[in-house]
Amino acid sequence: MNGPLGDEALRDLTPQVLGVLVRRGADFATAEDAVQEALIEAVRRRDAPGAAAPADPKGWLVTVAWRKFVDARRAASSRAQREIRVSLEPPPGPTEQADDTLLLLSRCCHPALTPASSVALTLRAVGGLTTAQIARAFLVPEATMAQRISRAKRTVAGERFGEPGEVRAVLRVLYLVFNEGFTGSPADGVDLAEEAIRLARQLVAAVPDDAEAAGLLALMLLHHARRAARTGPGGALVPLDEQDRSRWDTTTIAEGVAVLQRALARDRLGPYQVQAAIAALHDDAPSADETDWPQILEWYDELARLEPRNPVVALNRAVAVGHVDGPLAGLRLVEALAPDLPRRDAAAAYLHERAGNLDEAARRYAVAADAATSAAERTHLTRQGARVRQRAG
Amino acid sequence: MAKYLLLKHYRGIPEPVPGTDVSMDRWTPDEVSEHIAFMDRVIDDLKDRGEFVDAQALSPRGEFVRYDGEGRPPVTDGPFAETKDLIAGWMVIDVDSQERAYEAAAHLSSAPGPGGRPLHEWIEVRPFLTDASEVTG
Numbered sequence: 001m002n003g004p005l006g007d008e009a010l011r012d013l014t015p016q017v018l019g020v021l022v023r024r025g026a027d028f029a030t031a032e033d034a035v036q037e038a039l040i041e042a043v044r045r046r047d048a049p050g051a052a053a054p055a056d057p058k059g060w061l062v063t064v065a066w067r068k069f070v071d072a073r074r075a076a077s078s079r080a081q082r083e084i085r086v087s088l089e090p091p092p093g094p095t096e097q098a099d100d101t102l103l104l105l106s107r108c109c110h111p112a113l114t115p116a117s118s119v120a121l122t123l124r125a126v127g128g129l130t131t132a133q134i135a136r137a138f139l140v141p142e143a144t145m146a147q148r149i150s151r152a153k154r155t156v157a158g159e160r161f162g163e164p165g166e167v168r169a170v171l172r173v174l175y176l177v178f179n180e181g182f183t184g185s186p187a188d189g190v191d192l193a194e195e196a197i198r199l200a201r202q203l204v205a206a207v208p209d210d211a212e213a214a215g216l217l218a219l220m221l222l223h224h225a226r227r228a229a230r231t232g233p234g235g236a237l238v239p240l241d242e243q244d245r246s247r248w249d250t251t252t253i254a255e256g257v258a259v260l261q262r263a264l265a266r267d268r269l270g271p272y273q274v275q276a277a278i279a280a281l282h283d284d285a286p287s288a289d290e291t292d293w294p295q296i297l298e299w300y301d302e303l304a305r306l307e308p309r310n311p312v313v314a315l316n317r318a319v320a321v322g323h324v325d326g327p328l329a330g331l332r333l334v335e336a337l338a339p340d341l342p343r344r345d346a347a348a349a350y351l352h353e354r355a356g357n358l359d360e361a362a363r364r365y366a367v368a369a370d371a372a373t374s375a376a377e378r379t380h381l382t383r384q385g386a387r388v389r390q391r392a393g
Numbered sequence: 394m395a396k397y398l399l400l401k402h403y404r405g406i407p408e409p410v411p412g413t414d415v416s417m418d419r420w421t422p423d424e425v426s427e428h429i430a431f432m433d434r435v436i437d438d439l440k441d442r443g444e445f446v447d448a449q450a451l452s453p454r455g456e457f458v459r460y461d462g463e464g465r466p467p468v469t470d471g472p473f474a475e476t477k478d479l480i481a482g483w484m485v486i487d488v489d490s491q492e493r494a495y496e497a498a499a500h501l502s503s504a505p506g507p508g509g510r511p512l513h514e515w516i517e518v519r520p521f522l523t524d525a526s527e528v529t530g
Contacts, residue, residue, distance in 0.1 A: 114489045116394035117443075138394065140446050140487050148443025375522040 005046045005053050010039055010061075014128030015202070017061045019100025021069060028107060029153040030072050031065070032125045038065035039128060101126070101206040105199070106165030109173040110156045117152035118173045119180070124149055126202075127195055137180070137190045167207055171216050171272065174200050178220050193224055204259075214263035215273030221256030222279035225249040237380040241288035253283045274303045293323035311341050319347050327355035345371065346381055349388070358392035396446060396487050397494040399501060400517035403453055403479040410513035413506060420507055428512075431504045439486055439497065450482035485521075494518055 014035060021031040038061050045051055054060035108122040120138075123129045129137075135145035174196050181192025200217040207213050229243035238244075260276045278299045285291040300317035307313050315337055322330020330351045337344055349364035365385030372378035417425065439445035456471040484501070488494050498516040506512040 116487075116489055119394075138487070139396075144440065144443050144445050144487065146443075147440060151441075151443055373520070373523055378522060 005042055005057055007043075009057065010042055011128030012202075013058050013061055014039065015101050015104050015126045016058060017065050018104060018125060020062050021065055022104075023100070024066070026066075026069050027157070029150075029157055030076075031069055032153060034065045034069035034072060035061075036124065036130070037068045040130075041068075099206050101202045102167070102170070105170045105173075105203060105206075106167070107156055107159065108152075109169045110159060110165060111169055112155055112159075113152050115173065115176055117148055117155070118169075119176055120145060120148050121152040122173055122199070123177065123195065127199060129190060129195070133190045137192055167203075167210050167213060170203060171212060174203065175216060175272075178223075193220070193227070196220060197224060209266070211263045211266040211268040212270040212272050214259050214266075215270060215276050218256045218260035218263060218276035219272050219279060221252050221259065222276055222283055225252035225256065225283060231376075235376060236383075237376045239380070240282060245286065248283065253280075256280065256283075269302070269306070271303060271306050274299050274306065278303075291323070293320060296320050297324045311337055312343075315341060315344060315347055319350065322351045322354065327351040331355065342371070342373065343368070349381075349384070353388055358388050362389040362392060394487055394489060395491075395494075395523065396485060396521040397491075397497075398517075398519045398521065399484040399486065399494075399498050400519065401481040401483065401501075401514070402517065403481045406515040406517070409515070413510070413513050415507050424505070424507055424509070427505050427509060432501075435501055435504070436484070438500075439484070444486045444488050444493075444497070446485035446487050448482070448484045451480055453479060453481070491520070494520075 017038065018031055018035045021034065022028055026034070041064055042057075042061060046053065104126050105122065108125050109118045113121070120134055123134050123137075124131060131146045131149060132142050134149075135142040138145065177192055177199070178196035181194070181196060197217070197220050200213070200220055204210075204213050204217050226240075226243060226248050228249065229245065229247040230238055232238045256276065257280050260273065260280055263273050264277070278296055281292050281296050281299070297317070297320040300313070300320045303313050304310075304317050315334065318330050318333035318337070320330075321333055328351075331348060334344060334348050334351060345364045345368035349361045349368055352358075352361035352364060362385050365381050365388060369378050369381035369385060372381055417428075420428070436445060436448055454472055456469045458467050458469050461468040486494065486497055488497065495518060498518050502514050502516050503511040504514065
């Protein structure tokens with residue numbers, strides 16, 4: 001459904017409408033419910049026979065949402081046997097043009113919330129998804145997701161709604177949303193990877209000077225561009241060096257590179273920009289053999305300086321070292337890392353195979369498969385182990 | 394967020410805490426009711442926290458079944474009265490951390506038994522393999 005009241009358009013309006021209500025003095029939790037109800041009513045009207053789209057969808061949504069808000073407050077007031085304090089007529093609001101995206105996003109990604117609560121609340125309050133859609137995307141009952149969202153709203157209910165919070169907290173949550181949609185298939189029309197990109201675009205528009213927000217958007221685009229090549233028949237994982245690069249989306253890569261270049265020009269380097277730069281170098285190589293590993297390693301050195309205590313960075317850097325200085329050099333670094341670090345054995349297996357230690361590579365692939373946290377990864381590592389064992393003869 | 398299976402076993406668990414190993418058919422009716430009510434509260438609490446996914450109980454009666462070749466009926470074996478491991482039921486929860494999963498399992502394990510004392514029952518906790526895998530490289 002396209003047009004002024006298409007699903008996309010409605011969802012783009014969600015944070016704007018919610019922002020208007022909150023700026024008019026509505027409390028966040030009730031206002032958020034009211035906006036959801038207004039969205040549902042908009043869809044119902046739109047799909048009714050002979051329906052005419054309102055000339056001003058945003059104004060229409062604000063009016064309906066405000067009415068829903070007033071109804072909810074009245075019901076709450078009469079339940080509490082208290083005087084009705086809310087008037088039907090909305091008070092004259094401040095400029096409707098104010099961009100509340102950052103304000104709302106940072107509220108939803110408040111540090112007092114757990115990551116899962118932040119993700120759910122962000123997808124509903126800013127993303128405009130329904131509770132049912134979010135529940136299906138995360139494979140939990142709808143009642144559970146509804147409870148998670150309402151608890152999250154209660155947690156942040158007492159927070160003042162004025163100054164936007166930290167952009168970094170928002171970036172972390174959007175990154176989580178993207179990761180959820182990275183290999184999973186779109187559930188029930190909800191594509192979490194694309195949703196994360198849409199929200200990141202809104203964030204970048206709200207904070208155009210934030211180099212890391214742009215860095216995260218670039219990182220998402222540069223990974224998302226490889227999506228079609230990333231899974232084979234039956235959803236099997238296809239590793240980067242075996243992907244059919246002709247299936248990469250060059251338009252998305254070009255956009256990601258452009259976003260990244262503008263971010264880097266601000267000269268405020270951060271981890272998302274560095275990871276995007278690494279992704280861009282991979283995307284730029286016509287074949288796996290033509291990958292510019294020396295330059296990738298330089299970026300990993302940078303990332304290790306920015307995040308010296310991040311063992312995942314150290315592990316990925318070790319693999320890059322394996323490509324530049326030889327697999328044994330990489331292995332020395334890998335083996336120095338904590339034995340329970342996820343993917344350590346998979347990296348060791350990969351480097352051992354490159355070094356020609358096929359028996360050890362097969363053994364490490366088996367250990368890695370046993371410790372894998374995703375079914376697709378376990379299948380992939382099991383198959384890698386079987387392949388190496390066949391090579392060993 | 395990660396899903397965990399909390400498995401209750403009839404048998405096949407580590408050594409029970411001394412004094413708690415009294416078969417349920419020797420409890421008083423009130424003790425049984427208290428135990429069931431506690432289980433319902435555990436589920437309500439998980440629902441309230443937005444962590445509940447599923448809870449099911451299994452009959453102890455069951456058989457092993459396998460394929461026996463094209464056109465042949467399935468082969469069955471059992472039931473085995475003395476099977477070492479027997480699963481009684483499960484809960485599936487969706488929680489933020491392994492620590493929280495263990496906390497929920499320990500809460501489940503504190504269900505009252507004879508005399509209203511906690512059963513200290515062993516709960517097997519198994520993480521689900523996920524669909525998602527992280528962005529790397």
